[in-house]
Amino acid sequence: MYKVSRRNFLIAKFIFLSSWLTPSLGLPYRKLNLSKIIKSNKFDKNTSFMAVDLRTNEIIERFNEDLKLPIASVTKMITAQYAINNLGLDFRFKTEFFYDGFIENGVLNGNIYIKGYGDPTLTTDSLDEIANYYKENGINKITGNLFYDDSHLPNLKYINESQLPQYAYNPGFGAINLNENRILFKWKRKDNSKYDLTLFAKGIISNAKVPNIRINTDNNSGNVYKYTFEDEDFTETWSVNKRILGRRGSRWLPVRNGAFYSAQVFRDLLYQKGINIKKIIKRKVPSNAKLFKSHFSKKISHILLDTLKHSKNMISETLGFKISKSKNRDLYDLDQSGVLMTKWFRDYVDSQSSLFLNHSGLTSGSFSSAADFRKFLIKKEVKNKLLPLLKAIPIYTSKGKKRSIGNITVRGKSGTMHYIRGMSGYVCLDEKPIIGFAIFSADLLARRDNFSDKFERPKGASAWLSRAVIQERKIIRGLCKHIQSNQELS
Numbered sequence: 001m002y003k004v005s006r007r008n009f010l011i012a013k014f015i016f017l018s019s020w021l022t023p024s025l026g027l028p029y030r031k032l033n034l035s036k037i038i039k040s041n042k043f044d045k046n047t048s049f050m051a052v053d054l055r056t057n058e059i060i061e062r063f064n065e066d067l068k069l070p071i072a073s074v075t076k077m078i079t080a081q082y083a084i085n086n087l088g089l090d091f092r093f094k095t096e097f098f099y100d101g102f103i104e105n106g107v108l109n110g111n112i113y114i115k116g117y118g119d120p121t122l123t124t125d126s127l128d129e130i131a132n133y134y135k136e137n138g139i140n141k142i143t144g145n146l147f148y149d150d151s152h153l154p155n156l157k158y159i160n161e162s163q164l165p166q167y168a169y170n171p172g173f174g175a176i177n178l179n180e181n182r183i184l185f186k187w188k189r190k191d192n193s194k195y196d197l198t199l200f201a202k203g204i205i206s207n208a209k210v211p212n213i214r215i216n217t218d219n220n221s222g223n224v225y226k227y228t229f230e231d232e233d234f235t236e237t238w239s240v241n242k243r244i245l246g247r248r249g250s251r252w253l254p255v256r257n258g259a260f261y262s263a264q265v266f267r268d269l270l271y272q273k274g275i276n277i278k279k280i281i282k283r284k285v286p287s288n289a290k291l292f293k294s295h296f297s298k299k300i301s302h303i304l305l306d307t308l309k310h311s312k313n314m315i316s317e318t319l320g321f322k323i324s325k326s327k328n329r330d331l332y333d334l335d336q337s338g339v340l341m342t343k344w345f346r347d348y349v350d351s352q353s354s355l356f357l358n359h360s361g362l363t364s365g366s367f368s369s370a371a372d373f374r375k376f377l378i379k380k381e382v383k384n385k386l387l388p389l390l391k392a393i394p395i396y397t398s399k400g401k402k403r404s405i406g407n408i409t410v411r412g413k414s415g416t417m418h419y420i421r422g423m424s425g426y427v428c429l430d431e432k433p434i435i436g437f438a439i440f441s442a443d444l445l446a447r448r449d450n451f452s453d454k455f456e457r458p459k460g461a462s463a464w465l466s467r468a469v470i471q472e473r474k475i476i477r478g479l480c481k482h483i484q485s486n487q488e489l490s
Contacts, residue, residue, distance in 0.1 A: 050065045078341065127265055
């Protein structure tokens with residue numbers, strides 16, 4: 001009979017036990033049972049959840065993993081990877097400035113042109129730099145007009161037309177955009193209960209007037225904001241109910257025609273420097289026009305970092321739309337663009353379960369599942385390229401206080417709409433991803449039944465969101481503790 005030495009027996013015993021206890025193998029020390037959090041919260045019919053060990057790709061825990069739900073701004077994670085795969089992290093947007101005619105004695109005897117290629121990050125300060133460039137190159141007068149060329153992309157007036165008109169996160173977008181297509185509304189009450197109302201294109205350094213966008217007040221008991229758009233002259237008019245205005249304040253309002261808005265601002269900035277422009281006209285840049293200056297955005301890597309951190313809808317939509325337009329030259333609306341991203345995503349994760357109607361998640365019509373996100377999060381290039389761009393997510397105690405857990409961190413993307421909440425990302429150990437997770441919750445019936453265009457927040461939406469967020473925090477804390485307990489055993 002073969003005899004086993006005591007030394008070899010102990011080595012074999014150690015290896016056997018290590019195979020069960022060592023976290024590098026991805027085997028859980030104890031059952032998490034995070035599903036009980038969902039059940040106790042009475043969200044068991046409204047939540048899709050999964051957690052996957054990224055070292056083995058084994059499921060740690062799941063609950064309604066295949067349930068299809070809207071995921072709100074978590075969609076931006078998909079859009080970001082769509083951009084990374086199709087544009088690359090070093091891509092930059094450009095905006096070109098042309099002129100025709102000739103320059104003599106400080107006078108440009110001709111016209112100037114703006115041609116946009118979809119840059120979603122152009123600002124008032126960016127245009128002011130270009131206006132200064134004219135002065136620095138000795139141009140003190142322009143005899144002609146300002147033409148703008150927005151032919152590179154269709155101009156869309158909304159991300160989601162069903163949203164209330166005053167939401168600044170739901171602007172138009174297209175080939176030429178400015179300030180994320182928002183305008184700052186400020187008000188100050190006078191002694192006679194009348195208001196000073198102003199609208200301007202605010203930059204960090206420079207500001208500009210926008211004559212085609214106007215605002216007034218009324219005393220109607222209906223909608224707090226009313227909006228009209230005149231296609232003939234691109235005039236945008238706002239009417240705000242006095243009852244929502246305090247003594248003073250400000251808020252951003254959306255702009256529906258970013259190209260004309262940009263041209264208006266550029267003309268005003270030139271005027272501030274003593275350079276007058278006769279008219280603003282939409283027209284393609286002629287072949288005989290000469291390039292005067294090109295403006296380039298920051299790299300996609302920087303744009304995505306900021307977009308994911310601050311959940312910027314308009315930037316996400318422009319990125320996705322530009323990519324989809326490169327795949328289909330006849331593209332003309334956002335639904336089409338969303339379908340192209342859907343096709344890409346379905347091929348990417350080898351699943352037919354998700355549908356995206358836009359690129360920001362500002363719709364309850366899009367949907368995905370925790371199961372599809374499991375396949376997405378385990379992708380090597382997602383972990384390598386998208387993960388570093390994700391926002392750091394705080395870890396909360398059971399009492400709702402932020403608290404670090406050793407060398408464990410969380411990075412992810414949240415999404416919120418009325419009666420919709422999502423969160424997906426990674427739990428990391430020493431900045432290396434250990435667990436991928438997705439938590440999606442939605443109550444579409446409550447969303448439908450409690451909507452009112454007289455109020456910006458539907459009845460019960462805040463309380464529902466609080467429950468969803470608390471559930472989310474408990475689950476994330478449980479995943480962190482799972483890693484911590486396994487770490488202590490190693």
